[in-house]
Amino acid sequence: xxxxxxxxxxxxxxxxxxxxxxxxxxxxxxxxxxxxxxxxxxxxxxxxxxxxxxxxxxxxxxxxxxxxxxxxxxxxxxxxxxxxxxxxxxxxxxxxxxxxxxxxxxxxxxxxxxxxxxxxxxxxxxxxxxxxxxxxxxxxxxxxxxxxxxxxxxxxxxxxxxxxxxxxxxxxxxxxxxxxxxxxxxxxxxxxxxxxxxxxxxxxxxxxxxxxxxxxxxxxxxxxxxxxxxxxxxxxxxxxxxxxxxxxxxxxxxxxxxxxxxxxxxxxxxxxxxxxx
Numbered sequence: 001x002x003x004x005x006x007x008x009x010x011x012x013x014x015x016x017x018x019x020x021x022x023x024x025x026x027x028x029x030x031x032x033x034x035x036x037x038x039x040x041x042x043x044x045x046x047x048x049x050x051x052x053x054x055x056x057x058x059x060x061x062x063x064x065x066x067x068x069x070x071x072x073x074x075x076x077x078x079x080x081x082x083x084x085x086x087x088x089x090x091x092x093x094x095x096x097x098x099x100x101x102x103x104x105x106x107x108x109x110x111x112x113x114x115x116x117x118x119x120x121x122x123x124x125x126x127x128x129x130x131x132x133x134x135x136x137x138x139x140x141x142x143x144x145x146x147x148x149x150x151x152x153x154x155x156x157x158x159x160x161x162x163x164x165x166x167x168x169x170x171x172x173x174x175x176x177x178x179x180x181x182x183x184x185x186x187x188x189x190x191x192x193x194x195x196x197x198x199x200x201x202x203x204x205x206x207x208x209x210x211x212x213x214x215x216x217x218x219x220x221x222x223x224x225x226x227x228x229x230x231x232x233x234x235x236x237x238x239x240x241x242x243x244x245x246x247x248x249x250x251x252x253x254x255x256x257x258x259x260x261x262x263x264x265x266x267x268x269x270x271x272x273x274x275x276x277x
Contacts, residue, residue, distance in 0.1 A: 066152030136162030
C-alpha cells in the first residue's frame with residue numbers, strides 16, 4: 001500500500017483561498033476530487049490548471065456537505081478515501097501515517113486524526129482507540145466497509161452527517177478509530193470566503209438547529225426529540241424578544257434563523273435554507 005491508494009475528496013462552496021492552501025499541502029502523488037457546490041467554471045479551470053492531480057466537479061448549485069461528498073466518493077477508484085474540509089492543512093507525513101495505521105488495523109471503517117491545535121498531556125494518549133464518532137473535517141475511509149452502509153445521509157444539508165454516518169457504521173459493528181499520532185491542521189468555521197462571514201453565521205445557526213432535531217428524530221422518534229429541543233426553541237424566542245427590545249439587529253437575526261430552523265424541522269419541512277450569496 002502507498003499514498004497512491006488514497007483519493008482525497010473535498011466538498012467546497014466558494015472556498016477559493018482556503019481550498020488553494022489545502023490543495024498545496026497535499027502530496028502530488030495523491031489523486032484529489034473537489035466537488036464545488038456552484039457552477040463557477042473559473043474556479044474549476046484554475047484548480048485543474050494549478051493542480052494536475054485534481055479533478056474539479058461543478059454541481060451547478062449548492063447541494064450541501066453530504067450530497068457533494070457523496071458525488072465525489074462515488075467517483076473514487078482507490079482502496080481508501082480521505083474526506084477533507086477545504087479549511088484543512090495536511091502535514092508532510094499525514095498521508096503516510098494513514099497508510100501505516102491502515103496496515104496495522106486493516107479492519108477499520110473510519111480513521112480520524114487529531115486537530116493540530118489539541119495538546120496531548122502524555123504519551124498514552126497517542127495510542128489509537130476505538131470511538132463512537134469522529135469529527136467530519138477529516139475522515140479516512142476504508143471503502144470496502146461502506147458497501148452495505150452507504151455514505152452520507154443526503155437529507156442533512158449541513159451538520160450531523162458525520163455523526164449519523166458513524167452511528168450507522170456502529171450499528172453494523174464497523175470499527176471507528178481515533179489516531180492521535182496523525183495530525184491535520186483545521187482552521188475551523190472558515191471554509192468559505194471571508195466576505196461571506198455574516199451570511200455564513202446565519203446559515204450555520206439555521207442548519208445546526210434543523211439538523212439537530214432531525215438527527216434526534218431519526219433515532220429517538222418525534223416526541224423525545226421535541227423534549228430534547230424545546231429548551232433551545234424557548235431560548236430562541238426569548239432571545240428574539242430581548243434583542244428586539246435592545247435593537248441588536250445582528251443578534252436578533254441569528255436567533256430568528258435558529259428559531260426558523262427548529263420550526264422547519266418540527267413541522268417536517270426539508271432543509272430548505274441556503275446562504276444568500
